[in-house]
Amino acid sequence: MKKKSLSALFFLISFISIAQNQFEWKQESKNGYTYKYVTNDPVKARFYTLKNGLTVILSPTKKDPRIQAYVAIKAGSKTDPATNTGLAHYLEHMLFKGTDKYGSLDWEKEKIELEKIDALYEQYNKSKDDTVRKEIYKKIDSISGVASKYAIANEYDKMMSAMGAQGTNAFTSFEQTVYTDDVPSSAIDKYLAVQAERFRNPVFRIFHTELEAVYEEKNRSLDSDSEKVFDELFSNLFKKHNYGLQTTIGTIEHLKNPSLIEIRKYFNKYYVPNNMGIIISGDFNPDELIVKIDKAFSYMQPKAFEKYTFQQEEPLTHPIIKEVVGPDAESVTIGFRLPGNKDKDVLLADLVGKILTNGKTGLLDLNLVKKQRLLRASAFTYTLIDHGILYFYAAPTEGQSLDEVKKLVLNEIENLKNGKFDDNLITAIINNIKKEKIYESEKYSNRASVLMDAFTSELDWKNQVAYINNLSTIKKEDIVNFANKYLKDNYVAILKKKGESQLTEKIEKPQITPVETNADKQSEFVKSIDNIASNNSKPVFLDFNKDIQKSKIGAAELLTVQNKDNQIFRLRYRYKIGTLNDLKLALASQYIQFLGTNTMSSEEIAKAFYNIACNFYVRTGEEYTTVYIEGLQENFEKAVKLYEETIANLQADEEALKGLIARNLKARNDSKSNKRSILQGLTSYAMYGPENKFNYNLSNEELTQITSKELIERIKKINNYEQTIIYYGPIEINTIASQLKKLHKVPTQFSTPNPKKEFVQIQQNKNQVLFTNYDMVQSETRWIRNTEKYNLNKEALVNVFNNYFGGGMGSLVFQTIRESKALAYSTYGYYVTPQKSNEDYYYIGYVGSQVDKFKEATSSMNELLNNTPQISGNLELAKNQVRKDIETQRITQDDIIFTYLNAKDLGVDKDIRKDIYQTVTKINMDDLVTFEKNLLANKPYTYAIVASEKNISMEEMNKLGEVKILTLNEIFGF
Incomplete structure (x- = not known):
């Protein structure tokens, strides 16, 4: 059986070959350009090195008329100067501000003011006198206001939106700074022109407000217990390396004292072609594209620079135990130091991580989670260029101490060291990784991401292509030897305890005068980009009668x-019964994973699925319970039969139920410690009132009284209810129907479930504040307003409004609240389409800001809602974005079926996008003004606010509306 399964996998994944020499670097020349490639590479990547040293990696695929593009620099916080930590991250933000050609109305005049600001910041940084510093900052603020009159904020984002870009963003980590865009393939010439200009001569304009955005990002990290744990772990593992000596976002001291001169030095040092890569995957001709890239970036000149060097760490000779205290739930994080990513043992480290946890049959999975000895547990390798970490995370069950959690995890490490794991586990892991590789190569965006990571991590792509073959050479004794070599008493453990944070650091709000954004202006460069010809893709709409069998x-x-692409299948049984019919059904769905049958234990069931590279799980939502079965088509019948036999023969297990109830009680307590969950609960309260979907739960007492018998009954009866069977896979419908009729017995008549609990959205008739206290630095505020029932005829207007008002970096909300006023790092405002035809649209806005900016932040959002600025150019951009998105969107695979089902829920029998596309061009400013006036402007809102009662002003909240302080029990229902 094992041989048959493995041979099938090798057959299905044709690019995998037993012979290592099938993966070799080759060289070829076309169209005057030489490139390298790896034989049998499933993504067919080409690697070019241009004359100036710029690396270009191209992976063509024709499935979608779009491209995922990255401009990646092999520099990050590791290479920040010790005197200016956070600099690489600062710089990433400033690369969105434009150059001397765009982002400016009058560069010559703007330049004079910006040079004054540069000099003032140098004075500011050298001064230690608070009074002097405040006076200097006043000058910075004043001159910034003058400079902003010549600046145009967000021209980069507007250019990208105009060409139909999605996901425009950037990120910085230890060893990479990466700029990302997903654009229509027809806009490739525009994209290259913008990127080439972007890196030519970046201008660091509108700096002090962007600096505030970074301050806000720092404050968010101060509110994140997980980030504090991460930083504490790294700082104790790496005493001589910048992985541990400094963080990506930098210290508060350095954030308070930025140097534009140092930022420019960093740019000039690392943003050079011999340290940069352009990685693109999608719909293009690589022979043509490389010519265009070369022409666009040939102006760049290579420059030698010293690479980061470091001293070797002293070996850890004993465990280091540290504590982090904060409001979030308790946990244990353990890290073992490993070699860098080019060490021969890294491949073993990857496999060790999967042996410890793979979600199904790892040591932590089977021995700790499935046996409910821990609430959660996982392990994975975190590999960087110079060092790596074997990273463990575990959460306790009810009444468990963190020391007990640590001992349980360490015990599984001992089992690993002693070889106490299934001999077949390595083969099963490799089989499942092969399946993951199929998924990885399916989407152009995934291809580009993997290639980009390999580039910034300086990995040999040949080894990545040969990865599975290399794994196949590893034996059990190699794993045991690795574990005994690296996993000793040489770890760092961080005990995350629950309590009031002792953190006293906080970046105080400076006095900032809102700067001009000139949102209605446009530079000549932007006009030239608009004039570059592009052949727009034609939209492809679904025909539910033809596209679904x-x-x-x-x-x-x-x-x-x-x-028609590969041999993956996904099968779903979608039962029309959920928690709104039966609150106990969700627990029954969870119970399945801990149960065995009369012939197999739950561990044996998990292994049986994993060994054939298949998976199943059951999820219960509000209205549906769905069984998911997925894997390789070769093993379709085995997987379905195994699932059906498991469900039919489940045996009650009282110990498993006891553990399940305990883990649910613990998870409930943990959720009350999570500010995101609290804000979600407040939002539901605002939408539905005191009895709402979020707090519709079993009480703790009801939960503890549930019996195995009633849960098993629910599981056994689930197949009696109305169901839709959804299949995506390589087999045509008649064959799959014939197979399923034998495997899955459907009743001739369905049972009727209990009546569904109905929740009706409430109409806001007065301003109200729902407040909950939480130990945090920032305040988080949401605006909620229910409006009117779903209307297909309004969908085009809704999409345009969201793009125009608050749906991206070029929107009014972002430009005003973040760019102009520097009041928040994260802010948005959306008019949300309901999921059902009988439900209401609703508006949800958000600002996360320092508490001392709360008044200004809420006032700014309200001003935008009540008096939305009318900018005709932005409206055209918003309309164009909607059209471009539809033109280049290709709904494929099982997404076709879910699009059909979602349309049915809205009472529509066609692809909704067609109506939107046909009507969006007719929308004018009057339509937008009327929409906003009738539904949003000067209307009552419910404000959901999470903040520290010690820091936020109750007086200011009262000005927004009547304040209702909610307890956690009122929010959660338990």
């Missing part, structure tokens, strides 16, 4: 879409 299995409808 339909059949019947008993009384159930079968919906299928054929997978």
